[in-house]
Amino acid sequence: MFYAPSHRILISGDALWQNGMGFVWPEEGVNPYIDSAQATLTAIEKLDPALVIPGHGKPFANVAASIANVRERLGAFEGDPAKNARHVIKSMFVFALLDRGGMAISDVSAYLGRIGCYRRMAERFLDRSPESLAGWLIEDLARSGAITVSAEQVFPTLVA
DSSP states (O other): OEEETTTTEEEEETSOBTTBOOOOOOOSSSOHHHHHHHHHHHHHHHHOOSEEEESSSOOBSOHHHHHHHHHHHHHHHHHOHHHHHHHHHHHHHHHHHHHHSOEEHHHHHHHHHHSHHHHHHIIIIIOOOHHHHHHHHHHHHHHHTSEEEOSSEEEESSOO
8 A cells, every 4th residue: 555644645455445355365263364454444544544546446535434344344254254265266266357358168167176276265165166166156257247158258347
């Protein structure tokens, strides 16, 4: 993050967006990543910025509401590591699609099985095989509008 105290402008990167933040890794029990995210939000509150320029989205001024939203989300993730894992998997997969421009549906389960972080989160928190994870992931992201599914490909709906 970068802060200009004379203008009370914070460039927050992924620490705070108007309606969220970057993801935090899931952990069972005490989650040091959530603790760090909470500490970062406390630091932002102490700065008391008038304007935040996030890493994603438009600049915004209602910082307190955004922080409250993120704290609520972090609380939900802390109480349900599987929910956190689902969020991280979906976010990372959409970023992978943005980087690649799309992916053949037939390649998704092999991709998820080959990339260790997907495989470990799916096994540890979701009790899913790469094949099961691929089906759920494509269906959920298509339903939310984050991806478009054609006969043979999946594409991100956003542009990198």
